[in-house]
Amino acid sequence: MSQLRKRGAKKSGSTTPSVAVTGTDVTKEAEQTKVSDSNSVGSKDPESYYYIACAVITILATYVRFDRISFPDKVVFDEVHFGKFASYYLERTYFFDLHPPFAKLLIAFVGYLVGYDGKFKFNNIGDSYITNNVPYVAYRAASAIQGTITVPLMFWTLKTLNFSVAACFLASAIVCFDNAHVIDSRLILLDATLNLTVAMTIFSYVKYSTYRKQAFSRDWWTWLYLTGVSLSLVISTKYVGVFTYLTIGIGVLHELWILLDHKRGLDLNELAYHFFARAWTLIAVPFALYLFWFYLHFAILTKSGPGDSFMSGDFQETLQESADTKSSKEVHYFDQLTLTHLNTDCFFHSHNHQYPLRYEDGRISSNQQQVTCEYKETNAEKEVATNDANNWWEIVPGTVTGTSEFVEVFTEDVVRFRHVGTGGYLLAHDVASPLKATHEEFTIVYDEVAATRFNETLFKLKYTDATQSNKNKRTMIKTHSTQFKVIHVDTVVAMWSHDDEHLPEWGFKHQEVCGNKKVQDNDNSWSFKTIVNLKPEDPRSKYTPKKVTPQPFLKKWWELQFLMFHHNNILTSEHPFASQPDSWPLTLSGVSFWNDNDSKRQIFFIGNVVGFWLEVALIAIYGGIILADQISRRRAVYVLTDKARSRLYNTCGFLFAGWAAHYLPFFLMGRQKFLHHYLPAHLIAALFAGALTDFLCSHNTFGPARPQINAIKLKVFVGVSVAAIAVFFYYFQAITYGDISLTPEQVRSRQWLDIKLHYAK
Known part of the structure; x- marks a missing residue:
């Protein structure tokens, strides 16, 4: 016990620590020993x-x-x-x-x-x-x-x-x-x-x-x-x-x-x-x-690229040679367009096939026409999809009296979507979707059903950007550049698609389209891509060079910062090598x-x-x-x-x-x-x-x-x-x-x- 010392009256001095950091400060409670x-x-090694x-x-x-x-x-x-x-x-x-x-x-x-x-x-x-x-x-x-x-x-x-x-x-x-x-x-x-x-x-x-x-x-x-x-x-x-x-x-x-x-x-x-x-x-x-x-990042990346779709329309307008600059067009009522989901880059689609009466888990469907999302990987496949009438949707005013063509479509408008390939109207209702039991089913209805269930075919276009700061903004919708959510007026769900699970063979392995009750989620965003019925005499058919719109650096930085944090937080999917x-x-x-x-x-x-x-x-x-x-x-x-x-x-x-x-x-x-x-x-x-x-x-x-x-x-x-x-x-x-x-x-x-x-x- 010679090395163990009890408290004494005289205390030894403390040595200054090498780094002032965490931990308790060294106390001076040890008694001065005969040999302190x-x-x-010392045995410090030679410098060499x-x-x-x-x-x-x-x-x-x-x-x-x-x-x-x-x-x-x-x-x-x-x-x-x-x-x-x-x-x-x-x-x-x-x-x-x-x-x-x-x-x-x-x-x-x-x-x-x-x-x-x-x-x-x-x-x-x-x-x-x-x-x-x-x-x-x-x-x-x-x-x-x-x-x-x-x-x-x-x-x-x-x-x-x-x-x-x-x-x-x-x-x-x-x-x-x-x-x-x-x-x-x-x-x-x-x-x-x-x-x-x-x-x-x-x-x-x-x-x-x-x-x-x-x-x-x-x-x-x-x-x-x-x-x-x-x-x-x-x-x-x-x-x-x-x-x-x-x-x-x-x-x-x-x-x-x-x-x-x-x-x-x-x-x-x-x-x-x-x-x-x-x-x-x-x-x-x-x-x-x-x-x-x-x-430096923004100063170098001045041209349109694969990151455009993540950014707001205002941001995209700052990029040279972008889709917005070269092919963005105003959307008018009665235009026939292709519509894509931003997060998965798939085409909004329907076809003359019904949901099965009973799903694999025993749940009952409406047994009505399927509405899906069709993913195409290559540019050639995307061109084919653009020319497929099953991917065409006519945007119709959400009023009984209607609106003449050449009237622009704005966010905050209430509209209907008519499926060009089969002639019916898009409808959402309180029936569970095929893969998500808590989400609503989207389908197509015709004639008298479309008339009697008119309110269930109404959708509001809500502007969306990276920061959610302009969610009630009324702005003219343009192809390629304007991002929006499609909100079902009757049940207040957002049209959504996802690629983590695909429909079975009866759905041709397409992505599901359903109503998401989490309306605020950014992955509910869509955009119009191509107007397929544009006539030669329409002024929009002629390309007019557009001036790139500058944006303050801090505004661009804040938008990108918000997006980076958001996508980091939602990166929760399973991975075989995650640990x-x-x-x-x-x-x-x-x-x-x-x-x-x-x-x-x-x-x-x-x-x-x-x-x-x-x-x-x-x-x-x-x-x-x-x-x-x-x-x-x-x-x-x-x-x-x-x-x-x-x-x-x-x-x-x-x-x-x-x-x-x-x-x-x-x-x-x-x-x-x-x-x-x-x-x-x-x-x-x-x-x-x-x-x-x-x-x-x-x-x-x-x-x-x-x-x-x-x-x-x-x-x-x-x-x-x-x-x-x-x-x-x-x-x-x-x-x-x-x-x-x-x-x-x-x-x-x-x-x-x-x-x-x-x-x-």
């Missing part, structure tokens, strides 16, 4: 050792990320998205994506530097890069460079926090040899940029903290600004960057709380200056930079990125099990140490020195808080989640693992003087851990690089945990 913690013999070790791990990181980077020479997984977006940038064609523009602009910039024209659109996984002359190696090399830089940046972060060479090497090796990080750093994806900017943020904040006693000095301002810039780059890459903001916010709030202590001697003016300095550098400047990437957060820390499941049936080769996205499990073990140990320390101190038993507690609660605590901030919020999300969402948390957990390993191998208790670090124990532990991590990486390289064909037996030997690989039989 200040008498420990850091440079040598950092050079070694950087070379290794470069090798594993650039090795075989040209394989496969085909589109892999989400390269279909981010390669496509780069091509749209290069062609200046407007597109819509859920993520902010910074990383996508970076990819496009690489294409611009190598002179690529963006003709290839990365449409399908497995499409050949060689055949289409795509500079895919340059694109992938940009990711590999970022992934490589991340590794030494982690090393230098722990070095800045005064941890040993071995601890720095362990943390950076966990990411260097992590299979998931390597895969994400070798493909045309956003994750290499995200992980690099997260590492930049942590490093900048740690570096800034070393100048906290030199407040408002040039170095203090420099690293605080760099922290803000790094934060902005994180959130300008993906919105999960808000978790990095949360991490830095925890540290900053703890700093301000300490500065608020009157013992610090700061008056209110000085406190205000500290507060506004952080608000300016960590909020205002990052937000301005965040806006800049969107400004829940509880499986991530132990990397229990992964994602199939690419496979080749001919050669039986595959790329499977999975983390390095040894590294992942090592992090989890150390996180659990940390929780146990914190609990034991708190319980023992409640009984006035002081085991850890104040210096050790400072490292435990402040330095390790900050990194633990960073891991938790990047991981735990995913439990609250309803959207699709994948293993790659965990990589920023894994990166910070690697820093934590290095820091706690150093702590566990250090002299942290009161007692006789001894070296601060048990070098042998530390080096053995780190050596064994890194070797095991490297062995796992090597063993799984076949599914990391995808260039090695495995026998079924070899495939099965790599199906650890819940990993399900191709070609196991």
